[in-house]
Amino acid sequence: MRYIRPLMQVGPARPAGAVTCGGCWFSHVEVLSRTEDPHVLSVSALTAEELAPFDRDWGAPRIMGILNTTPDSFSDGGQHNARADAVAHGQRLIAQGADSLDIGGESTRPGAHVVEVKEEIARTAPVIRVLRAAGVTAPISIDTRKAAVAKAALDAGATVVNDVSGFTHDTELAPLCAARGVPVCVMHAQGDPQTMQDNPTYDDVLLDVYDFLAERMELLQAAGIAKANIIADPGIGFGKTLDHNLALLNRISLFHSLGVPILLGASRKRFIGTIGNAPEASARAPGSVAVALAALAQGVQIIRAHDVADHAQAIALWRASVAHR
Structure with missing residues:
Protein backbone atom coordinates (compact mmCIF):
# COMPACT_ATOMS: atom_id res chain seq x y z
CA MET A 1 0.00 0.00 0.00
CA TRP A 58 -14.29 22.90 3.75
CA GLY A 59 -14.17 26.69 3.90
CA ALA A 60 -12.05 28.86 6.17
CA PRO A 61 -10.13 27.36 9.09
CA ARG A 62 -12.26 26.94 12.19
CA ILE A 63 -11.38 27.43 15.85
CA MET A 64 -12.82 25.05 18.43
CA GLY A 65 -12.71 26.69 21.84
CA ILE A 66 -11.89 24.41 24.78
CA LEU A 67 -14.20 24.53 27.79
CA ASN A 68 -13.13 22.10 30.51
CA THR A 69 -15.62 21.71 33.34
CA THR A 70 -13.21 19.62 35.37
CA PRO A 71 -11.20 20.20 38.55
CA ASP A 72 -8.08 18.48 37.20
CA SER A 73 -7.50 19.20 33.50
CA PHE A 74 -3.81 19.63 32.73
CA SER A 75 -3.82 23.35 31.93
CA ASP A 76 -7.00 24.89 33.30
CA GLY A 77 -8.36 22.43 35.82
CA GLY A 78 -10.70 24.00 38.34
CA GLN A 79 -10.99 27.34 36.55
CA HIS A 80 -14.38 26.61 34.99
CA ASN A 81 -15.84 23.70 36.92
CA ALA A 82 -18.35 25.98 38.67
CA ARG A 83 -21.38 26.19 36.36
CA ALA A 84 -21.58 29.99 36.23
CA ASP A 85 -17.85 30.24 35.49
CA ALA A 86 -18.12 27.63 32.73
CA VAL A 87 -21.05 29.39 31.06
CA ALA A 88 -19.32 32.77 31.24
CA HIS A 89 -16.14 31.33 29.79
CA GLY A 90 -18.02 29.62 26.96
CA GLN A 91 -19.67 32.92 26.02
CA ARG A 92 -16.29 34.64 26.24
CA LEU A 93 -14.69 32.09 23.87
CA ILE A 94 -17.42 32.67 21.29
CA ALA A 95 -16.96 36.44 21.59
CA GLN A 96 -13.22 36.01 21.09
CA GLY A 97 -13.71 34.18 17.80
CA ALA A 98 -14.39 30.50 18.51
CA ASP A 99 -16.52 28.93 15.79
CA SER A 100 -17.52 26.08 18.12
CA LEU A 101 -17.09 24.92 21.71
CA ASP A 102 -15.74 21.59 22.95
CA ILE A 103 -17.05 20.86 26.44
CA GLY A 104 -15.53 18.09 28.53
CA GLY A 105 -16.22 16.86 32.04
CA GLU A 106 -13.51 14.21 32.32
CA SER A 107 -9.84 15.09 32.28
CA THR A 108 -7.78 13.17 29.72
CA ARG A 109 -4.42 14.42 30.94
CA PRO A 110 -1.76 11.72 31.41
CA GLY A 111 -2.53 9.73 34.56
CA ALA A 112 -6.13 10.94 34.89
CA HIS A 113 -8.70 8.57 36.35
CA VAL A 114 -12.11 7.67 34.95
CA VAL A 115 -14.98 9.91 36.09
CA GLU A 116 -18.30 8.28 36.97
CA VAL A 117 -21.04 8.78 34.39
CA LYS A 118 -23.39 10.69 36.71
CA GLU A 119 -20.63 13.09 37.70
CA GLU A 120 -19.55 13.69 34.11
CA ILE A 121 -23.13 14.39 33.08
CA ALA A 122 -23.58 16.78 36.02
CA ARG A 123 -20.47 18.69 34.93
CA THR A 124 -21.44 19.07 31.28
CA ALA A 125 -25.14 18.82 30.37
CA PRO A 126 -26.33 21.75 32.56
CA VAL A 127 -23.60 24.00 31.14
CA ILE A 128 -24.66 23.16 27.59
CA ARG A 129 -28.30 23.76 28.43
CA VAL A 130 -27.59 27.18 29.96
CA LEU A 131 -25.35 28.20 27.04
CA ARG A 132 -28.16 27.40 24.63
CA ALA A 133 -30.67 29.26 26.78
CA ALA A 134 -28.29 32.23 26.79
CA GLY A 135 -28.40 32.37 23.01
CA VAL A 136 -25.23 30.50 21.97
CA THR A 137 -26.02 29.06 18.53
CA ALA A 138 -22.53 27.84 17.55
CA PRO A 139 -21.88 24.11 17.34
CA ILE A 140 -21.15 22.54 20.73
CA SER A 141 -19.29 19.26 20.94
CA ILE A 142 -19.30 16.98 23.93
CA ASP A 143 -15.83 15.65 24.67
CA THR A 144 -16.58 12.22 26.09
CA ARG A 145 -15.91 8.49 25.70
CA LYS A 146 -19.27 7.44 27.14
CA ALA A 147 -22.61 7.00 25.38
CA ALA A 148 -24.69 8.01 28.40
CA VAL A 149 -22.77 11.27 28.77
CA ALA A 150 -23.10 11.99 25.05
CA LYS A 151 -26.84 11.31 25.14
CA ALA A 152 -27.37 13.73 28.02
CA ALA A 153 -25.26 16.37 26.26
CA LEU A 154 -27.11 15.96 22.96
CA ASP A 155 -30.41 16.21 24.79
CA ALA A 156 -29.15 19.45 26.37
CA GLY A 157 -28.20 20.97 23.01
CA ALA A 158 -24.81 19.60 21.97
CA THR A 159 -24.48 18.93 18.25
CA VAL A 160 -21.16 17.06 17.90
CA VAL A 161 -19.51 14.13 19.73
CA ASN A 162 -15.73 14.20 20.19
CA ASP A 163 -14.30 10.89 21.44
CA VAL A 164 -10.62 10.81 22.39
CA SER A 165 -10.70 7.00 22.41
CA GLY A 166 -11.60 6.80 18.74
CA PHE A 167 -14.92 5.12 19.63
CA THR A 168 -13.16 2.16 21.25
CA HIS A 169 -14.19 2.79 24.87
CA ASP A 170 -17.99 2.40 24.71
CA THR A 171 -19.61 0.24 22.02
CA GLU A 172 -22.91 2.12 22.42
CA LEU A 173 -21.47 5.50 21.44
CA ALA A 174 -21.25 5.05 17.66
CA PRO A 175 -24.82 3.69 17.34
CA LEU A 176 -26.07 6.65 19.39
CA CYS A 177 -24.32 9.13 17.10
CA ALA A 178 -25.63 7.32 14.02
CA ALA A 179 -29.19 7.40 15.36
CA ARG A 180 -28.93 11.12 16.15
CA GLY A 181 -27.23 11.92 12.82
CA VAL A 182 -24.62 14.12 14.50
CA PRO A 183 -21.05 14.82 13.38
CA VAL A 184 -18.31 12.98 15.26
CA CYS A 185 -14.60 13.49 15.82
CA VAL A 186 -12.58 10.28 15.91
CA MET A 187 -9.19 10.64 17.57
CA HIS A 188 -6.20 8.35 17.85
CA ALA A 189 -4.85 7.51 21.30
CA GLN A 190 -2.52 4.70 22.32
CA GLY A 191 -3.85 3.39 25.63
CA ASP A 192 -6.11 5.29 28.02
CA PRO A 193 -5.25 8.45 29.98
CA GLN A 194 -4.02 6.44 32.95
CA THR A 195 -1.39 4.57 30.92
CA MET A 196 -0.95 6.32 27.57
CA GLN A 197 2.41 7.93 28.39
CA ASP A 198 3.95 4.72 29.73
CA ASN A 199 6.58 4.20 27.01
CA PRO A 200 4.39 4.55 23.89
CA THR A 201 5.90 2.76 20.87
CA TYR A 202 5.05 2.47 17.17
CA ASP A 203 6.39 0.74 14.09
CA ASP A 204 5.85 3.99 12.19
CA VAL A 205 3.87 6.57 14.17
CA LEU A 206 2.59 8.45 11.12
CA LEU A 207 1.38 5.39 9.22
CA ASP A 208 0.18 3.58 12.34
CA VAL A 209 -2.01 6.52 13.34
CA TYR A 210 -3.28 6.86 9.76
CA ASP A 211 -4.22 3.18 9.59
CA PHE A 212 -6.00 3.36 12.94
CA LEU A 213 -8.09 6.34 11.84
CA ALA A 214 -8.88 4.77 8.47
CA GLU A 215 -10.03 1.58 10.19
CA ARG A 216 -12.14 3.45 12.75
CA MET A 217 -13.75 5.51 10.00
CA GLU A 218 -14.76 2.33 8.18
CA LEU A 219 -16.31 0.96 11.35
CA LEU A 220 -18.14 4.23 12.05
CA GLN A 221 -19.57 4.23 8.55
CA ALA A 222 -20.61 0.61 8.95
CA ALA A 223 -22.42 1.69 12.14
CA GLY A 224 -24.42 4.21 10.12
CA ILE A 225 -22.40 7.42 10.50
CA ALA A 226 -22.03 9.21 7.16
CA LYS A 227 -18.50 9.99 6.06
CA ALA A 228 -19.59 13.62 5.66
CA ASN A 229 -20.17 13.64 9.44
CA ILE A 230 -16.67 12.47 10.42
CA ILE A 231 -13.69 14.58 11.53
CA ALA A 232 -10.26 13.00 12.13
CA ASP A 233 -7.79 13.93 14.87
CA PRO A 234 -4.31 12.33 14.99
CA GLY A 235 -4.26 12.78 18.77
CA ILE A 236 -1.20 14.88 19.48
CA GLY A 237 0.02 14.08 22.99
CA PHE A 238 -2.17 11.02 23.49
CA GLY A 239 0.21 8.09 23.83
CA LYS A 240 3.02 9.88 22.02
CA THR A 241 6.50 11.07 22.87
CA LEU A 242 7.84 14.46 21.82
CA ASP A 243 9.41 12.84 18.73
CA HIS A 244 6.11 11.13 17.87
CA ASN A 245 4.28 14.45 18.09
CA LEU A 246 6.80 16.18 15.85
CA ALA A 247 6.69 13.36 13.30
CA LEU A 248 2.91 13.72 13.07
CA LEU A 249 3.03 17.50 12.81
CA ASN A 250 5.77 17.39 10.19
CA ARG A 251 3.63 15.34 7.81
CA ILE A 252 0.12 16.04 9.07
CA SER A 253 -1.14 16.71 5.55
CA LEU A 254 -1.09 12.92 5.02
CA PHE A 255 -4.40 12.75 6.87
CA HIS A 256 -6.13 14.60 4.03
CA SER A 257 -6.02 11.23 2.28
CA LEU A 258 -8.79 10.17 4.66
CA GLY A 259 -11.10 12.54 2.82
CA VAL A 260 -12.46 14.27 5.95
CA PRO A 261 -11.57 17.47 7.85
CA ILE A 262 -8.53 17.27 10.12
CA LEU A 263 -8.69 18.57 13.68
CA LEU A 264 -5.49 19.55 15.50
CA GLY A 265 -5.55 19.45 19.29
CA ALA A 266 -2.05 20.57 20.28
CA SER A 267 -2.96 23.56 22.43
CA ARG A 268 -0.76 23.97 25.52
CA LYS A 269 0.51 20.38 25.27
CA ARG A 270 3.63 19.34 27.15
CA PHE A 271 5.89 19.19 24.08
CA ILE A 272 5.21 22.88 23.45
CA GLY A 273 6.42 23.66 26.94
CA THR A 274 9.49 21.46 26.50
CA ILE A 275 10.59 22.98 23.20
CA GLY A 276 9.45 26.50 24.04
CA ASN A 277 10.81 26.56 27.60
CA ALA A 278 7.37 27.16 29.11
CA PRO A 279 6.90 24.87 32.12
CA GLU A 280 3.53 26.43 33.00
CA ALA A 281 0.78 25.37 30.61
CA SER A 282 -0.89 28.78 30.80
CA ALA A 283 2.28 30.35 29.30
CA ARG A 284 2.18 28.23 26.13
CA ALA A 285 -0.12 30.37 23.97
CA PRO A 286 2.69 31.61 21.65
CA GLY A 287 3.94 28.08 21.04
CA SER A 288 0.39 26.81 20.54
CA VAL A 289 -0.25 29.50 17.94
CA ALA A 290 3.00 28.65 16.15
CA VAL A 291 2.04 24.99 15.90
CA ALA A 292 -1.45 25.94 14.69
CA LEU A 293 -0.12 28.17 11.91
CA ALA A 294 2.27 25.45 10.75
CA ALA A 295 -0.68 23.07 10.61
CA LEU A 296 -2.79 25.54 8.65
CA ALA A 297 0.01 25.72 6.10
CA GLN A 298 -0.56 21.98 5.62
CA GLY A 299 -4.29 22.47 5.16
CA VAL A 300 -5.59 21.51 8.61
CA GLN A 301 -9.16 22.76 8.88
CA ILE A 302 -9.96 22.85 12.62
CA ILE A 303 -7.78 24.14 15.45
CA ARG A 304 -8.80 23.17 18.99
CA ALA A 305 -7.51 25.92 21.28
CA HIS A 306 -7.54 27.23 24.84
CA ASP A 307 -6.33 30.73 23.93
CA VAL A 308 -8.97 31.60 21.36
CA ALA A 309 -8.30 35.33 21.04
CA ASP A 310 -4.61 34.74 20.31
CA HIS A 311 -5.40 32.07 17.73
CA ALA A 312 -8.13 34.13 16.06
CA GLN A 313 -5.84 37.12 15.63
CA ALA A 314 -2.96 35.00 14.32
CA ILE A 315 -5.14 33.07 11.90
CA ALA A 316 -6.73 36.26 10.54
CA LEU A 317 -3.28 37.71 9.84
CA TRP A 318 -2.01 34.44 8.39
CA ARG A 319 -4.96 34.21 6.00
CA ALA A 320 -4.62 37.86 4.97
CA SER A 321 -0.91 37.51 4.28
CA VAL A 322 -1.06 34.30 2.25
CA ALA A 323 -4.04 35.49 0.21
CA HIS A 324 -2.60 38.94 -0.52
CA ARG A 325 -1.93 39.60 -4.20
Missing part, protein backbone atom coordinates in the same frame (compact mmCIF):
# COMPACT_ATOMS: atom_id res chain seq x y z
CA ARG A 2 1.19 3.50 -0.73
CA TYR A 3 0.18 6.55 1.28
CA ILE A 4 -0.31 9.89 -0.47
CA ARG A 5 0.73 13.08 1.34
CA PRO A 6 0.01 16.33 -0.51
CA LEU A 7 2.86 18.84 -0.42
CA MET A 8 0.80 21.89 0.43
CA GLN A 9 1.42 25.37 -0.91
CA VAL A 10 -0.23 28.76 -0.34
CA GLY A 11 -0.20 32.02 -2.29
CA PRO A 12 -1.16 33.18 -5.77
CA ALA A 13 1.61 31.52 -7.85
CA ARG A 14 -0.44 28.41 -8.53
CA PRO A 15 0.42 26.20 -11.52
CA ALA A 16 -2.17 24.71 -13.86
CA GLY A 17 -3.43 21.38 -12.63
CA ALA A 18 -2.88 22.12 -8.95
CA VAL A 19 -5.44 20.62 -6.56
CA THR A 20 -7.22 22.64 -3.86
CA CYS A 21 -7.38 21.16 -0.37
CA GLY A 22 -7.94 22.65 3.08
CA GLY A 23 -7.49 26.25 1.96
CA CYS A 24 -4.16 25.38 0.31
CA TRP A 25 -3.18 23.80 -2.98
CA PHE A 26 -0.68 21.23 -4.18
CA SER A 27 0.87 20.16 -7.46
CA HIS A 28 3.05 17.36 -6.05
CA VAL A 29 2.72 14.69 -3.40
CA GLU A 30 5.03 12.67 -1.23
CA VAL A 31 4.45 8.94 -1.59
CA LEU A 32 5.04 7.03 1.64
CA SER A 33 5.26 3.29 2.19
CA ARG A 34 6.20 0.79 4.87
CA THR A 35 8.58 -0.95 2.48
CA GLU A 36 10.06 1.78 0.25
CA ASP A 37 11.77 5.13 0.72
CA PRO A 38 9.58 8.26 0.35
CA HIS A 39 9.54 9.87 -3.07
CA VAL A 40 7.81 12.82 -4.76
CA LEU A 41 5.38 12.62 -7.67
CA SER A 42 3.37 15.11 -9.70
CA VAL A 43 -0.38 14.98 -9.16
CA SER A 44 -0.62 13.94 -12.81
CA ALA A 45 0.95 10.60 -11.84
CA LEU A 46 -1.82 9.77 -9.35
CA THR A 47 -4.87 7.66 -10.07
CA ALA A 48 -8.36 9.13 -9.91
CA GLU A 49 -8.96 7.08 -6.75
CA GLU A 50 -5.85 8.53 -5.09
CA LEU A 51 -6.91 12.09 -5.96
CA ALA A 52 -10.55 11.69 -4.96
CA PRO A 53 -10.18 12.50 -1.22
CA PHE A 54 -8.52 15.87 -1.81
CA ASP A 55 -10.52 18.01 -4.21
CA ARG A 56 -13.06 19.51 -1.83
CA ASP A 57 -13.53 22.78 0.02
Whole structure:
Protein backbone atom coordinates (compact mmCIF):
# COMPACT_ATOMS: atom_id res chain seq x y z
CA MET A 1 0.00 0.00 0.00
CA ARG A 2 1.19 3.50 -0.73
CA TYR A 3 0.18 6.55 1.28
CA ILE A 4 -0.31 9.89 -0.47
CA ARG A 5 0.73 13.08 1.34
CA PRO A 6 0.01 16.33 -0.51
CA LEU A 7 2.86 18.84 -0.42
CA MET A 8 0.80 21.89 0.43
CA GLN A 9 1.42 25.37 -0.91
CA VAL A 10 -0.23 28.76 -0.34
CA GLY A 11 -0.20 32.02 -2.29
CA PRO A 12 -1.16 33.18 -5.77
CA ALA A 13 1.61 31.52 -7.85
CA ARG A 14 -0.44 28.41 -8.53
CA PRO A 15 0.42 26.20 -11.52
CA ALA A 16 -2.17 24.71 -13.86
CA GLY A 17 -3.43 21.38 -12.63
CA ALA A 18 -2.88 22.12 -8.95
CA VAL A 19 -5.44 20.62 -6.56
CA THR A 20 -7.22 22.64 -3.86
CA CYS A 21 -7.38 21.16 -0.37
CA GLY A 22 -7.94 22.65 3.08
CA GLY A 23 -7.49 26.25 1.96
CA CYS A 24 -4.16 25.38 0.31
CA TRP A 25 -3.18 23.80 -2.98
CA PHE A 26 -0.68 21.23 -4.18
CA SER A 27 0.87 20.16 -7.46
CA HIS A 28 3.05 17.36 -6.05
CA VAL A 29 2.72 14.69 -3.40
CA GLU A 30 5.03 12.67 -1.23
CA VAL A 31 4.45 8.94 -1.59
CA LEU A 32 5.04 7.03 1.64
CA SER A 33 5.26 3.29 2.19
CA ARG A 34 6.20 0.79 4.87
CA THR A 35 8.58 -0.95 2.48
CA GLU A 36 10.06 1.78 0.25
CA ASP A 37 11.77 5.13 0.72
CA PRO A 38 9.58 8.26 0.35
CA HIS A 39 9.54 9.87 -3.07
CA VAL A 40 7.81 12.82 -4.76
CA LEU A 41 5.38 12.62 -7.67
CA SER A 42 3.37 15.11 -9.70
CA VAL A 43 -0.38 14.98 -9.16
CA SER A 44 -0.62 13.94 -12.81
CA ALA A 45 0.95 10.60 -11.84
CA LEU A 46 -1.82 9.77 -9.35
CA THR A 47 -4.87 7.66 -10.07
CA ALA A 48 -8.36 9.13 -9.91
CA GLU A 49 -8.96 7.08 -6.75
CA GLU A 50 -5.85 8.53 -5.09
CA LEU A 51 -6.91 12.09 -5.96
CA ALA A 52 -10.55 11.69 -4.96
CA PRO A 53 -10.18 12.50 -1.22
CA PHE A 54 -8.52 15.87 -1.81
CA ASP A 55 -10.52 18.01 -4.21
CA ARG A 56 -13.06 19.51 -1.83
CA ASP A 57 -13.53 22.78 0.02
CA TRP A 58 -14.29 22.90 3.75
CA GLY A 59 -14.17 26.69 3.90
CA ALA A 60 -12.05 28.86 6.17
CA PRO A 61 -10.13 27.36 9.09
CA ARG A 62 -12.26 26.94 12.19
CA ILE A 63 -11.38 27.43 15.85
CA MET A 64 -12.82 25.05 18.43
CA GLY A 65 -12.71 26.69 21.84
CA ILE A 66 -11.89 24.41 24.78
CA LEU A 67 -14.20 24.53 27.79
CA ASN A 68 -13.13 22.10 30.51
CA THR A 69 -15.62 21.71 33.34
CA THR A 70 -13.21 19.62 35.37
CA PRO A 71 -11.20 20.20 38.55
CA ASP A 72 -8.08 18.48 37.20
CA SER A 73 -7.50 19.20 33.50
CA PHE A 74 -3.81 19.63 32.73
CA SER A 75 -3.82 23.35 31.93
CA ASP A 76 -7.00 24.89 33.30
CA GLY A 77 -8.36 22.43 35.82
CA GLY A 78 -10.70 24.00 38.34
CA GLN A 79 -10.99 27.34 36.55
CA HIS A 80 -14.38 26.61 34.99
CA ASN A 81 -15.84 23.70 36.92
CA ALA A 82 -18.35 25.98 38.67
CA ARG A 83 -21.38 26.19 36.36
CA ALA A 84 -21.58 29.99 36.23
CA ASP A 85 -17.85 30.24 35.49
CA ALA A 86 -18.12 27.63 32.73
CA VAL A 87 -21.05 29.39 31.06
CA ALA A 88 -19.32 32.77 31.24
CA HIS A 89 -16.14 31.33 29.79
CA GLY A 90 -18.02 29.62 26.96
CA GLN A 91 -19.67 32.92 26.02
CA ARG A 92 -16.29 34.64 26.24
CA LEU A 93 -14.69 32.09 23.87
CA ILE A 94 -17.42 32.67 21.29
CA ALA A 95 -16.96 36.44 21.59
CA GLN A 96 -13.22 36.01 21.09
CA GLY A 97 -13.71 34.18 17.80
CA ALA A 98 -14.39 30.50 18.51
CA ASP A 99 -16.52 28.93 15.79
CA SER A 100 -17.52 26.08 18.12
CA LEU A 101 -17.09 24.92 21.71
CA ASP A 102 -15.74 21.59 22.95
CA ILE A 103 -17.05 20.86 26.44
CA GLY A 104 -15.53 18.09 28.53
CA GLY A 105 -16.22 16.86 32.04
CA GLU A 106 -13.51 14.21 32.32
CA SER A 107 -9.84 15.09 32.28
CA THR A 108 -7.78 13.17 29.72
CA ARG A 109 -4.42 14.42 30.94
CA PRO A 110 -1.76 11.72 31.41
CA GLY A 111 -2.53 9.73 34.56
CA ALA A 112 -6.13 10.94 34.89
CA HIS A 113 -8.70 8.57 36.35
CA VAL A 114 -12.11 7.67 34.95
CA VAL A 115 -14.98 9.91 36.09
CA GLU A 116 -18.30 8.28 36.97
CA VAL A 117 -21.04 8.78 34.39
CA LYS A 118 -23.39 10.69 36.71
CA GLU A 119 -20.63 13.09 37.70
CA GLU A 120 -19.55 13.69 34.11
CA ILE A 121 -23.13 14.39 33.08
CA ALA A 122 -23.58 16.78 36.02
CA ARG A 123 -20.47 18.69 34.93
CA THR A 124 -21.44 19.07 31.28
CA ALA A 125 -25.14 18.82 30.37
CA PRO A 126 -26.33 21.75 32.56
CA VAL A 127 -23.60 24.00 31.14
CA ILE A 128 -24.66 23.16 27.59
CA ARG A 129 -28.30 23.76 28.43
CA VAL A 130 -27.59 27.18 29.96
CA LEU A 131 -25.35 28.20 27.04
CA ARG A 132 -28.16 27.40 24.63
CA ALA A 133 -30.67 29.26 26.78
CA ALA A 134 -28.29 32.23 26.79
CA GLY A 135 -28.40 32.37 23.01
CA VAL A 136 -25.23 30.50 21.97
CA THR A 137 -26.02 29.06 18.53
CA ALA A 138 -22.53 27.84 17.55
CA PRO A 139 -21.88 24.11 17.34
CA ILE A 140 -21.15 22.54 20.73
CA SER A 141 -19.29 19.26 20.94
CA ILE A 142 -19.30 16.98 23.93
CA ASP A 143 -15.83 15.65 24.67
CA THR A 144 -16.58 12.22 26.09
CA ARG A 145 -15.91 8.49 25.70
CA LYS A 146 -19.27 7.44 27.14
CA ALA A 147 -22.61 7.00 25.38
CA ALA A 148 -24.69 8.01 28.40
CA VAL A 149 -22.77 11.27 28.77
CA ALA A 150 -23.10 11.99 25.05
CA LYS A 151 -26.84 11.31 25.14
CA ALA A 152 -27.37 13.73 28.02
CA ALA A 153 -25.26 16.37 26.26
CA LEU A 154 -27.11 15.96 22.96
CA ASP A 155 -30.41 16.21 24.79
CA ALA A 156 -29.15 19.45 26.37
CA GLY A 157 -28.20 20.97 23.01
CA ALA A 158 -24.81 19.60 21.97
CA THR A 159 -24.48 18.93 18.25
CA VAL A 160 -21.16 17.06 17.90
CA VAL A 161 -19.51 14.13 19.73
CA ASN A 162 -15.73 14.20 20.19
CA ASP A 163 -14.30 10.89 21.44
CA VAL A 164 -10.62 10.81 22.39
CA SER A 165 -10.70 7.00 22.41
CA GLY A 166 -11.60 6.80 18.74
CA PHE A 167 -14.92 5.12 19.63
CA THR A 168 -13.16 2.16 21.25
CA HIS A 169 -14.19 2.79 24.87
CA ASP A 170 -17.99 2.40 24.71
CA THR A 171 -19.61 0.24 22.02
CA GLU A 172 -22.91 2.12 22.42
CA LEU A 173 -21.47 5.50 21.44
CA ALA A 174 -21.25 5.05 17.66
CA PRO A 175 -24.82 3.69 17.34
CA LEU A 176 -26.07 6.65 19.39
CA CYS A 177 -24.32 9.13 17.10
CA ALA A 178 -25.63 7.32 14.02
CA ALA A 179 -29.19 7.40 15.36
CA ARG A 180 -28.93 11.12 16.15
CA GLY A 181 -27.23 11.92 12.82
CA VAL A 182 -24.62 14.12 14.50
CA PRO A 183 -21.05 14.82 13.38
CA VAL A 184 -18.31 12.98 15.26
CA CYS A 185 -14.60 13.49 15.82
CA VAL A 186 -12.58 10.28 15.91
CA MET A 187 -9.19 10.64 17.57
CA HIS A 188 -6.20 8.35 17.85
CA ALA A 189 -4.85 7.51 21.30
CA GLN A 190 -2.52 4.70 22.32
CA GLY A 191 -3.85 3.39 25.63
CA ASP A 192 -6.11 5.29 28.02
CA PRO A 193 -5.25 8.45 29.98
CA GLN A 194 -4.02 6.44 32.95
CA THR A 195 -1.39 4.57 30.92
CA MET A 196 -0.95 6.32 27.57
CA GLN A 197 2.41 7.93 28.39
CA ASP A 198 3.95 4.72 29.73
CA ASN A 199 6.58 4.20 27.01
CA PRO A 200 4.39 4.55 23.89
CA THR A 201 5.90 2.76 20.87
CA TYR A 202 5.05 2.47 17.17
CA ASP A 203 6.39 0.74 14.09
CA ASP A 204 5.85 3.99 12.19
CA VAL A 205 3.87 6.57 14.17
CA LEU A 206 2.59 8.45 11.12
CA LEU A 207 1.38 5.39 9.22
CA ASP A 208 0.18 3.58 12.34
CA VAL A 209 -2.01 6.52 13.34
CA TYR A 210 -3.28 6.86 9.76
CA ASP A 211 -4.22 3.18 9.59
CA PHE A 212 -6.00 3.36 12.94
CA LEU A 213 -8.09 6.34 11.84
CA ALA A 214 -8.88 4.77 8.47
CA GLU A 215 -10.03 1.58 10.19
CA ARG A 216 -12.14 3.45 12.75
CA MET A 217 -13.75 5.51 10.00
CA GLU A 218 -14.76 2.33 8.18
CA LEU A 219 -16.31 0.96 11.35
CA LEU A 220 -18.14 4.23 12.05
CA GLN A 221 -19.57 4.23 8.55
CA ALA A 222 -20.61 0.61 8.95
CA ALA A 223 -22.42 1.69 12.14
CA GLY A 224 -24.42 4.21 10.12
CA ILE A 225 -22.40 7.42 10.50
CA ALA A 226 -22.03 9.21 7.16
CA LYS A 227 -18.50 9.99 6.06
CA ALA A 228 -19.59 13.62 5.66
CA ASN A 229 -20.17 13.64 9.44
CA ILE A 230 -16.67 12.47 10.42
CA ILE A 231 -13.69 14.58 11.53
CA ALA A 232 -10.26 13.00 12.13
CA ASP A 233 -7.79 13.93 14.87
CA PRO A 234 -4.31 12.33 14.99
CA GLY A 235 -4.26 12.78 18.77
CA ILE A 236 -1.20 14.88 19.48
CA GLY A 237 0.02 14.08 22.99
CA PHE A 238 -2.17 11.02 23.49
CA GLY A 239 0.21 8.09 23.83
CA LYS A 240 3.02 9.88 22.02
CA THR A 241 6.50 11.07 22.87
CA LEU A 242 7.84 14.46 21.82
CA ASP A 243 9.41 12.84 18.73
CA HIS A 244 6.11 11.13 17.87
CA ASN A 245 4.28 14.45 18.09
CA LEU A 246 6.80 16.18 15.85
CA ALA A 247 6.69 13.36 13.30
CA LEU A 248 2.91 13.72 13.07
CA LEU A 249 3.03 17.50 12.81
CA ASN A 250 5.77 17.39 10.19
CA ARG A 251 3.63 15.34 7.81
CA ILE A 252 0.12 16.04 9.07
CA SER A 253 -1.14 16.71 5.55
CA LEU A 254 -1.09 12.92 5.02
CA PHE A 255 -4.40 12.75 6.87
CA HIS A 256 -6.13 14.60 4.03
CA SER A 257 -6.02 11.23 2.28
CA LEU A 258 -8.79 10.17 4.66
CA GLY A 259 -11.10 12.54 2.82
CA VAL A 260 -12.46 14.27 5.95
CA PRO A 261 -11.57 17.47 7.85
CA ILE A 262 -8.53 17.27 10.12
CA LEU A 263 -8.69 18.57 13.68
CA LEU A 264 -5.49 19.55 15.50
CA GLY A 265 -5.55 19.45 19.29
CA ALA A 266 -2.05 20.57 20.28
CA SER A 267 -2.96 23.56 22.43
CA ARG A 268 -0.76 23.97 25.52
CA LYS A 269 0.51 20.38 25.27
CA ARG A 270 3.63 19.34 27.15
CA PHE A 271 5.89 19.19 24.08
CA ILE A 272 5.21 22.88 23.45
CA GLY A 273 6.42 23.66 26.94
CA THR A 274 9.49 21.46 26.50
CA ILE A 275 10.59 22.98 23.20
CA GLY A 276 9.45 26.50 24.04
CA ASN A 277 10.81 26.56 27.60
CA ALA A 278 7.37 27.16 29.11
CA PRO A 279 6.90 24.87 32.12
CA GLU A 280 3.53 26.43 33.00
CA ALA A 281 0.78 25.37 30.61
CA SER A 282 -0.89 28.78 30.80
CA ALA A 283 2.28 30.35 29.30
CA ARG A 284 2.18 28.23 26.13
CA ALA A 285 -0.12 30.37 23.97
CA PRO A 286 2.69 31.61 21.65
CA GLY A 287 3.94 28.08 21.04
CA SER A 288 0.39 26.81 20.54
CA VAL A 289 -0.25 29.50 17.94
CA ALA A 290 3.00 28.65 16.15
CA VAL A 291 2.04 24.99 15.90
CA ALA A 292 -1.45 25.94 14.69
CA LEU A 293 -0.12 28.17 11.91
CA ALA A 294 2.27 25.45 10.75
CA ALA A 295 -0.68 23.07 10.61
CA LEU A 296 -2.79 25.54 8.65
CA ALA A 297 0.01 25.72 6.10
CA GLN A 298 -0.56 21.98 5.62
CA GLY A 299 -4.29 22.47 5.16
CA VAL A 300 -5.59 21.51 8.61
CA GLN A 301 -9.16 22.76 8.88
CA ILE A 302 -9.96 22.85 12.62
CA ILE A 303 -7.78 24.14 15.45
CA ARG A 304 -8.80 23.17 18.99
CA ALA A 305 -7.51 25.92 21.28
CA HIS A 306 -7.54 27.23 24.84
CA ASP A 307 -6.33 30.73 23.93
CA VAL A 308 -8.97 31.60 21.36
CA ALA A 309 -8.30 35.33 21.04
CA ASP A 310 -4.61 34.74 20.31
CA HIS A 311 -5.40 32.07 17.73
CA ALA A 312 -8.13 34.13 16.06
CA GLN A 313 -5.84 37.12 15.63
CA ALA A 314 -2.96 35.00 14.32
CA ILE A 315 -5.14 33.07 11.90
CA ALA A 316 -6.73 36.26 10.54
CA LEU A 317 -3.28 37.71 9.84
CA TRP A 318 -2.01 34.44 8.39
CA ARG A 319 -4.96 34.21 6.00
CA ALA A 320 -4.62 37.86 4.97
CA SER A 321 -0.91 37.51 4.28
CA VAL A 322 -1.06 34.30 2.25
CA ALA A 323 -4.04 35.49 0.21
CA HIS A 324 -2.60 38.94 -0.52
CA ARG A 325 -1.93 39.60 -4.20
